[in-house]
Amino acid sequence: DQQVKQNSPSLSVQEGRISILNCDYTNSMFDYFLWYKKYPAEGPTFLISISSIKDKNEDGRFTVFLNKSAKHLSLHIVPSQPGDSAVYFCAASLPNSGSEKLVFGKGTKLTVNP
Amino acid sequence: GAVVSQHPSWVICKSGTSVKIECRSLDFQATTMFWYRQFPKQSLMLMATSNEGSKATYEQGVEKDKFLINHASLTLSTLTVTSAHPEDSSFYICSAPGRIYNSPLHFGNGTRLTVT
Numbered sequence: 001d002q003q004v005k006q007n008s009p010s011l012s013v014q015e016g017r018i019s020i021l022n023c024d025y026t027n028s029m030f031d032y033f034l035w036y037k038k039y040p041a042e043g044p045t046f047l048i049s050i051s052s053i054k055d056k057n058e059d060g061r062f063t064v065f066l067n068k069s070a071k072h073l074s075l076h077i078v079p080s081q082p083g084d085s086a087v088y089f090c091a092a093s094l095p096n097s098g099s100e101k102l103v104f105g106k107g108t109k110l111t112v113n114p
Numbered sequence: 115g116a117v118v119s120q121h122p123s124w125v126i127c128k129s130g131t132s133v134k135i136e137c138r139s140l141d142f143q144a145t146t147m148f149w150y151r152q153f154p155k156q157s158l159m160l161m162a163t164s165n166e167g168s169k170a171t172y173e174q175g176v177e178k179d180k181f182l183i184n185h186a187s188l189t190l191s192t193l194t195v196t197s198a199h200p201e202d203s204s205f206y207i208c209s210a211p212g213r214i215y216n217s218p219l220h221f222g223n224g225t226r227l228t229v230t
Contacts, residue, residue, distance in 0.1 A: 002157075009155070034218060041123065043207050043221030044158070089158065101148075102219065104157040 002029045004092050006105035014113055019077040021108050023090030028071065030092040034102065035075045038087045048075070049089070053080060080112045117141065118210050127198055127229055135193045135225045137208030143188035148219065149181075152205040154163035161206075164191040170219025198229040 005024045013019045023033075031052040036044035050057040050064045050073065057064050063076045077084055087109045091102040119138045127133050147164040162183055162205055164170040170183035180202075182194040195202055207224040 004157070036218075037222075041223065041226075043118070043120070043209070043223045045221070046218035049218065095211075101160065101163075103160075106155065106157045 002106075003030075004090055004103050004105040006088075006090055006108045006111045008108050009106070010063060010109040010111070012111045012113065014081050015082055019075075019084065019110055019112065020070055020106050021075040021077075021090075021110065023073045023075075025071050025073075025092050027092070027094075027103075028068075029094055030103075031095045032093045033064070034091045035062075036089045036091060036092075036104075037084075038089060038107070050075055076095045077110075080110075082112045082114050085110055085112050087089050117220040118208065118222040118223055119143075120208050121162075122225055123223055124226040125228070127227070129199055129229055130197055131197045132194055133227060135200055135206055135208070135227075137191045137193070137210075137222050139189045139210045139220075142210075144191075145188060146211060147185060147191040148209045149183065149191075149193050150207045150209065152207065152224075158207065161193075166191075195227065197200075198227070200229045203227055203229045 003026050026088040035047040037047045038044040048059050048062045048064050050066050055066050066073045087110050088109045089105040090105040117140050145166045148159045150158040151156045151161050160173050161176045164185040166184045166185045172178045185191040203219045205224050205226050209219040209221045
């Protein structure tokens with residue numbers, strides 16, 4: 001049972017435009033959400049996170065939105081750059097587990113075309 | 115720079131042999147480390163939690179006798195895939211928690227295991 005779902009395996013956008021990566025979850029007990037970015041042959045690197053008490057968190061070009069009622073979160077990248085091309089994983093954790101025991105989605109491969 | 119070092123980055127072995135993967139925390143101590151496995155086009159799946167000085171905690175469905183975990187020091191955890199079979203071919207990644215609660219996990223670069 002996939003508790004964290006990234007239904008789009010891939011996304012392609014033009015440089016300078018907005019990239020929107022989506023993530024849905026089924027477990028309403030999740031209270032902390034993270035986005036990781038992964039380049040080929042490397043481990044994931046942390047990008048941005050959001051607690052369930054918030055609905056938006058922004059860090060430079062990256063913004064994560066959380067809609068708890070819809071059990072949906074999204075990552076917005078604007079403007080998109082070719083260096084953003086990578087696989088993006090959405091992850092969630094339960095209360096009291098912090099960022100340690102994470103449940104990951106399958107990832108979305110983002111390609112930003114020059 | 116990298117805070118978690120994983121070695122080797124790739125390994126090819128014959129069926130029936132054992133392979134050891136090392137995960138080191140650099141410049142910090144990690145009493146807990148996590149081992150994940152990723153099959154192609156699948157998500158990262160937590161296999162086990164490595165605990166320094168005590169037994170590892172395995173997730174449901176993970177064979178502890180096949181995937182031996184040793185966390186002998188505060189900076190080193192090892193995963194040994196014993197009697198490897200082709201179906202064990204996968205991408206194995208270790209991670210360690212950040213220093214502060216709820217700080218993100220730091221991941222190693224992963225090990226691509228191919229069993230022939």
